Every structure is written in C-alpha cells, then in structure tokens.
Amino acid sequence: MPITTLPSPLPGTFYRRPAPDQPVYKEIGDSLAPGDTIGLIEVMKTFTAVTADVAGRVAAFHIDDEDAVMAGQPLLDIET
C-alpha cells in the first residue's frame, strides 16, 4: 500500500481533538475521505483545521497531540 505523508500547513501547536474533554478526530487505522478534519493547528491563539487531501487510512502520526510543529514538518502518514 502506498503511503502519502501530509505536511503541516502552518507552524504552531497540533491538536488531535476539538477540545480537551472530547475524543480525537481520527485514530490510527481510521478511514479518511478528502476534506475530513484530522486535527487543529493553533497559531497565535487562532485555530485552523487540518484536513485530508486524499482518501485512505491513517497509518501513523509524526506529531503527538498538543506538540509543537513547524510548517512543512511531516504531520501524519496516510495509506492510500
């Protein structure tokens, strides 16, 4: 199965859930459709959704929930 790596579109803090007390958007193994929300990036207190650009399955996250990420840094692998 080919793997596509999705880079972070922005620098900031990566969140895998919409709020601290809510479940993650996607678990490893979950299927993805283009436009699905995978997480949020917080830049200077502004939140932007990270969405899938391809269909597939979440293979791995390179950045943990609530960790810092730079623009272009690999965010997750998608099995297409």
Added chain:
Amino acid sequence: MAIGTIMIANRGEIAVRIIRAARKLGCRTVQVYSAADRDMLAVRLADQAVEIGPAKPSKSYLNIEAVLRAAQQTGADAIHPGYGFLAENPAFAAAVEADGRIFIGPQAATIRMMGDKAAARAAAIRAGVPVVPGSDGVVNPAEALAVAARIGFPIMIKAAAGGGGRGIRIAQTPDELATLFPQAGAEARAAFGDDSLYLERFVGRARHIEVQVLGDGHAAVHLFERECSLQRRRQKVWEEAPASALPPPVRSALCASAVRLAEACQYRGAGTLEYLYDDESGGFFFIEMNTRIQVEHPVTEMITGIDLVEEMIRIAAGERLRLTQHDIVCRGHAIEVRINAEDAARQFAPSPGTVSGLVVPGGFGVRFDSFLYAGYTVPPFYDSLLGKLIVWDATREGALARMRGALDELKVEGIATTIPMHTILSKDPAVVAGQVHTRWLEAWLETAELQAAASKGEVA
C-alpha cells in the same frame, strides 16, 4: 532597594519592559523562557536566563512548579509576573510568598476577590462606585427573571468566574432569558468549572474608559484615565490618555471613585479599574478591576512622567507611595497602537516568522516598546503582540500627527503586521474627531477601503 534579584515570569515585550525598570533600580535580572523562546530579546538582556519547559504555555510559563524552581535555583528575591500567564492567578501569588519570595503585585486575596466578577461588583457598590444596573451578586433562574423585570431588557447574563467573553449571553425578552440562562451556565461550567451567573443591563453604545491606580496597601492614588474604545473581538488595538471625551467634572468623579475602591480593598501595586462611559448621559459604570500591569500602561507614563513598573517594584519592596495625589499631573496627550503579527487584509490571519528587516522610529515624543530585532523569528505559540508604538504631544491633534509620522517610519519586514491598519485609522475622520465607541472598530473593519489599502501596504 530591598530587592536584589528580580525574576521575570513572562515573555515578549513586557519582559523587556520589566528588565529595563529593574536595571534602572540596580536589580539583577533573571529571565525564564520556554524552548521556543531561546532567542528572545529579554533572554539576551537579562543577567541570567533559565529554560523552564517546552513551548506549550501550560508546561512552561503557566507551570507554577517550574517557575518556582527557577526562582529557587537563581536566588530570586522577587518575581514580576507581567500580564497574562500567571499574573492574575491567586494560587501563584500565594505560592511565591509561601516560598519566602516577593510577588510583585497585589495580595493573593485581592487577586481572588477581583477575579470573581460578582464579588468585585459587590465591593464596588460598597465603596460607592457606580456599577451597571444589575443583580446583587449571583442569581438563580427565578431571581434572574425578577431582576430583569426590574432593570429592563436587553440584559446581559455573565459568568461570575468569567473572562474573555465566555459565559456571556444577551437576552432581549423574558422568554430568551429563560432559554439562555442555562446555556450560559453550561458554558461557564465548562470554561471555568463554576456556573455562577449574574445579570447586568446591556449597554449597547459606550466608551471603554479605565483608571490607572497605584496603592501601597494603605493609601492609593490615581494616574488619570485611558480610553480604549477601539477594540476587535474584545481586544484593544489603540489606546489614548487622557480620555478627551470626558468633561472635567466627570473625570474628577471617575478618578475619585477608582481611588475609593482601591483604598477600600487596601490595594497594593498597580491596578486598573475598567468602566463603561455613556456620552449621552455622562454616566460611568464600573465593570471590573485588573490586578496587574496592563499592555497599555505606557500612555499613562507619557502623560504623568511616572514609571509604573518602577513604582510597582518599589511598592513590592516595602516602600510607601512616593507620590501624593497632588504630585501627579496630567500633561499633554499620548496615543499607543498595538503592532500585532496579523494580516488585517486577510481576517487578521496570524503571521509568525522571521523579521528580515526592522526600522524603528524615533525623535521627540516617540517610544517603541517591543521585543523585535532584525533576524528574530517570531514563534507561532504565543499571542501576536510584537510591540507598541507610543507617541506624546502637548495636544491630541499633535499626537495624532506625530503618530502618522512614526507609523510611516516604522518598518517591520518579512511578516505581515497591523501597521497598515493603524496608518489608515490614524487618518480616519471619526478617529481624528474622537467619535468612537466599543463597537465602532468592528463595523469600520467591514469597509472595503481597508481591504484595498491594507493589501497595498502589504506589498510596500
């Protein structure tokens, strides 16, 4: 000076501001920083710097244990919290004192009382300070309907533990009040862990005016007022001192009311009492007290000639107020604009990144409080304030003219900033005439003129 070493538990421009005041007093400075802030200006300026954790604020600047450990390691006698982060956290103030160090700010009990908006309102009423008509403290749904019937609609439902606009609802009718009351309660419980609510009459069109006070725990003085009506999403973007719209008798009554409340709670340090002012009736109403140094404090310094951060440190060291009310004189007019890393032409999109070039304006009556230097990379993890451009002149008209010139000189290259927006604002007829209110800026930002002009500024 009874304080040998001051540790700064903050970052950005305010950390630089505090280091400058500490240096003037001959204090040694210790700067804490997160892993994302190794290159920041305050780290370079301080006598010593200590890394306290990763970029995420909860693991660094908001981590009380990590901050206290840094103070113990470096032998800091006192900690200045700046604004935001731990500045208004009573548990932090208490922990610093329990550790045998000085918290440069009010007592923990004062911070706690003013952090409870319903308790602050009650304290204001006791001190004879006018408040927006509303409930006497926290109410249940049945009491809310009775209070609303007495003071009239529209009415605001507010969270006692509130802040940042959360837990606030505006009801137009009794039916809406019954529906929105539980919603506001649920939001307040989720945000603050406390669903206590109180009511205030909704004031639709008002100016935001605030009074600066200094207290030593015994006496208090005011340093006149600031007007901060130009706001976007409840964030101030442009501040002035004094508030030109106030008739002199109203100014005297307003400032005297602030001193009464500060003395009634034996206030220690620098604080700000926020009010709404209604041009038509000339009425002013206390809304809340901020128990910290504020972003916009320089405009007060410019009109009074008093270094507020120095006074905070002296008071924390145990000195009595050095100034009587009679010593404090308001001279001329000052304006501050906040330079944020935001692109006003693209819905204020955040714009962190590397500052490739920097030209700072200067000359008489111009001040730039910032943490930028050429080559510095602004990290994406914190708020977007890059600095404040402050001008002074004998008249408001002169200050506006000086601001236009200074904005023209100021160049921050490599990232988008709010400089183009301020350039346009500084020439706007309503701003020039001072005919603004707290909801004026958001309406103004809808205009196409800004979009076109701001994009042009971006290219330049």
